[in-house]
Amino acid sequence: MENLDQTDKTILRILQNDSKKTAKEIASMLNLTVSPVYERIRRLENQGFIKKYVAILDKMRIGKAVTVMCQVSMRYHNEAFIDEFEEQIQDLQEVQECYHAVGQVDFILKIHVGSLEEYHEFLRYKLSKIKNIGVLNSIFLIKEIKQTSEYYI
Amino acid sequence: MENLDQTDKTILRILQNDSKKTAKEIASMLNLTVSPVYERIRRLENQGFIKKYVAILDKMRIGKAVTVMCQVSMRYHNEAFIDEFEEQIQDLQEVQECYHAVGQVDFILKIHVGSLEEYHEFLRYKLSKIKNIGVLNSIFLIKEIKQTSEYYI
DNA sequence: TTTTTTACTAAAGGTGATTGTGCAAACGTT
DNA sequence: AACGTTTGCACAATCACCTTTAGTAAAAAA
Numbered sequence: 001m002e003n004l005d006q007t008d009k010t011i012l013r014i015l016q017n018d019s020k021k022t023a024k025e026i027a028s029m030l031n032l033t034v035s036p037v038y039e040r041i042r043r044l045e046n047q048g049f050i051k052k053y054v055a056i057l058d059k060m061r062i063g064k065a066v067t068v069m070c071q072v073s074m075r076y077h078n079e080a081f082i083d084e085f086e087e088q089i090q091d092l093q094e095v096q097e098c099y100h101a102v103g104q105v106d107f108i109l110k111i112h113v114g115s116l117e118e119y120h121e122f123l124r125y126k127l128s129k130i131k132n133i134g135v136l137n138s139i140f141l142i143k144e145i146k147q148t149s150e151y152y153i
Numbered sequence: 154m155e156n157l158d159q160t161d162k163t164i165l166r167i168l169q170n171d172s173k174k175t176a177k178e179i180a181s182m183l184n185l186t187v188s189p190v191y192e193r194i195r196r197l198e199n200q201g202f203i204k205k206y207v208a209i210l211d212k213m214r215i216g217k218a219v220t221v222m223c224q225v226s227m228r229y230h231n232e233a234f235i236d237e238f239e240e241q242i243q244d245l246q247e248v249q250e251c252y253h254a255v256g257q258v259d260f261i262l263k264i265h266v267g268s269l270e271e272y273h274e275f276l277r278y279k280l281s282k283i284k285n286i287g288v289l290n291s292i293f294l295i296k297e298i299k300q301t302s303e304y305y306i
Numbered sequence: 307t308t309t310t311t312t313a314c315t316a317a318a319g320g321t322g323a324t325t326g327t328g329c330a331a332a333c334g335t336t
Numbered sequence: 337a338a339c340g341t342t343t344g345c346a347c348a349a350t351c352a353c354c355t356t357t358a359g360t361a362a363a364a365a366a
Contacts, residue, residue, distance in 0.1 A: 022322060038323070038324070
């Protein structure tokens with residue numbers, strides 16, 4: 001019940017790369033009929049293996065030419081400040097990802113903006129407004145070597 | 154032709170969060186009928202704004218409990234070594250993302266594995282096998298504050 | 307004004323999603 | 337070995353939506 005067999009894994013691999021594939025197409029790739037494939041997909045959804053289906057946009061096409069990994073360290077590490085930081089990050093549209101890290105930095109943020117000017121404004125008028133930020137370190141990503149949402153299973 | 158109007162942007166925002174939404178549902182959200190919505194979606198696909206549709210898995214559910222940002226600097230910065238690195242990264246299943254950076258480090262990798270043990274093996278038997286790697290710095294991500302594939306448009 | 311473009315509504319045919327039934331193989335138990 | 341249970345699959349039928357086409361209206365350009 002809990003485990004994924006090889007067929008499940010193959011279905012997940014296919015859907016991670018193209019969720020528009022029909023149950024029919026997947027079935028013929030697996031030498032099955034539609035219904036077992038359909039049932040498996042529904043089970044994978046209901047059991048939470050598949051979290052959601054999304055469209056992936058071309059970031060250059062929509063004018064997000066600049067990607068930055070922003071490393072943030074807090075000045076003081078008390079719970080209230082941390083909570084406040086995490087809350088405020090949610091509302092920043094430029095922040096696509098934010099993680100609490102362990103090591104040299106406290107947080108790592110992935111930022112998408114249209115230009116260096118926009119990034120400057122993001123830093124100056126949004127990120128810097130959050131209290132208690134100590135060190136702030138920007139690493140600009142100038143080329144995508146590999147970029148996927150797929151997990152290997 | 155080239156630009157996105159407000160309707161396009163709303164459609165893209167909806168599809169970035171749930172690509173299973175039907176044209177019918179989107180149409181009713183926008184107070185439109187089905188065909189203009191459908192035509193716009195097809196146009197957004199054909200013009201490359203929408204790159205693909207994917208299923209997003211729950212990484213904990215599929216046993217990828219450990220996420221690491223791995224910062225790599227090369228020993229020598231000649232083109233051949235760089236190209237070789239970029240090629241070999243493609244084949245590493247644990248690497249979900251890899252970017253060429255500018256600043257203190259040369260590359261940033263996002264790694265997903267099931268355990269610290271697995272990460273150790275990844276470093277030892279896969280990443281370290283790549284020639285010319287100098288500094289290698291692992292930052293463990295212990296909590297997702299924000300995690301999406303959506304671009305704000 | 308005329309032409310062209312753009313975005314829309316409406317309707318219809320094709321296709322896939324969805325569901326139910328039944329079969330067959332595998333497994334566990336007696 | 338025989339029986340019951342479970343699991344996974346095939347088949348078929350219905351339903352909903354996708355997809356396309358044709359036609360209309362409004363706005364922009366000539």
